[in-house]
Amino acid sequence: MNHSRFPFRLVTRAFLPVCLLFIPGALFAQTGFPFQDESLRYSINWPSGLSLGDASFSAHHTPAGWSFDSTLTAGIPGLSISDKYQSTATAELCSLSLDRTISHGSKKTQEKTTFDQQKGSAHRVTVLPKDGGESDLDLPACARDALAFIYLTRREMGQGRMPPAQKIFLGSAYTVRMEYTGAMTVPVADKPTVTDHVVAYLKGPKADFNFEIFFARDAARTPLLIRVPLSMGTFSMELVR
Numbered sequence: 001m002n003h004s005r006f007p008f009r010l011v012t013r014a015f016l017p018v019c020l021l022f023i024p025g026a027l028f029a030q031t032g033f034p035f036q037d038e039s040l041r042y043s044i045n046w047p048s049g050l051s052l053g054d055a056s057f058s059a060h061h062t063p064a065g066w067s068f069d070s071t072l073t074a075g076i077p078g079l080s081i082s083d084k085y086q087s088t089a090t091a092e093l094c095s096l097s098l099d100r101t102i103s104h105g106s107k108k109t110q111e112k113t114t115f116d117q118q119k120g121s122a123h124r125v126t127v128l129p130k131d132g133g134e135s136d137l138d139l140p141a142c143a144r145d146a147l148a149f150i151y152l153t154r155r156e157m158g159q160g161r162m163p164p165a166q167k168i169f170l171g172s173a174y175t176v177r178m179e180y181t182g183a184m185t186v187p188v189a190d191k192p193t194v195t196d197h198v199v200a201y202l203k204g205p206k207a208d209f210n211f212e213i214f215f216a217r218d219a220a221r222t223p224l225l226i227r228v229p230l231s232m233g234t235f236s237m238e239l240v241r
Contacts, residue, residue: 032220033059034155040222041240044074047233053081055237059151065091068147079105087147090117093155094142100171111171115143122169137173146170150223153178157196157221174204186214188224189241195224 032038039058046052053074060067068087075081086099095115102109110128120139126132144152149168156163157180165177177200184197195214202209214225226237 030219032218032222033151034158035220037061038220042226042237043240044072045236045238047235052076052235054240057147057150062088064096065089066093066148066151068151070147085147087145089144089148089151092142093144093148093152095122095145095148095169098145098147098169113137113145113169113171115139115145115169117142124171137169139169140167144168146174149176153198154215154221154223157198157215158219162198172205174202174207176203177201184214186225188214188238193224196221 042055055072070085072083082103084101088096098113111126113124122137211228216222
């Protein structure tokens with residue numbers, strides 16, 4: 001395969017909403033989100049299994065509620081990827097702000113979205129490119145950005161339910177629906193592991209696809225493995241122990 005011509009934007013467009021579009025329970029200590037601050041690191045892999053890059057997610061308590069951070073770094077010959085996302089949310093995981101800094105080779109985007117939950121609107125300011133301008137978005141009640149929604153899903157699963165279908169925000173608005181299909185055993189770190197299998201359906205201005213998430217059966221419902229099927233094969237993101 002000629003990696004220099006590989007349509008890498010398809011991969012990042014698929015993974016970022018997943019990332020940005022994230023282990024048996026009651027008898028285990030309540031560690032990780034939402035019980036404690038948390039940091040997780042993942043390896044992003046080609047369909048062949050070779051590493052393409054890595055991603056990280058972290059959650060920290062704040063006086064207002066929570067702060068979430070995510071980074072994605074990857075590269076192929078002729079193209080480097082470096083993306084950063086920062087989100088703040090209330091204790092109920094209603095979004096307060098979302099900052100995105102995206103670098104795909106020479107293409108760079110930087111923007112900030114501020115959520116006014118009482119007024120039901122969000123204001124987005126694009127710093128890069130310089131002609132990006134400003135825009136406003138209408139919000140549903142307790143609107144959430146993509147990062148906050150990932151952690152909402154984990155919290156809801158830890159309480160034995162799935163979040164309802166809803167709009168989430170990552171620059172534009174996306175519709176997301178999560179479907180729990182039951183227990184499934186998959187290889188994690190080359191070991192068979194029983195997980196909770198969820199299929200996520202995501203639709204937005206430039207996205208309409210589904211992907212699989214395999215959650216650990218711990219109290220925190222830690223995401224162990226994500227699989228994104230694309231035309232050139234299934235890419236994966238696996239938790240690094």
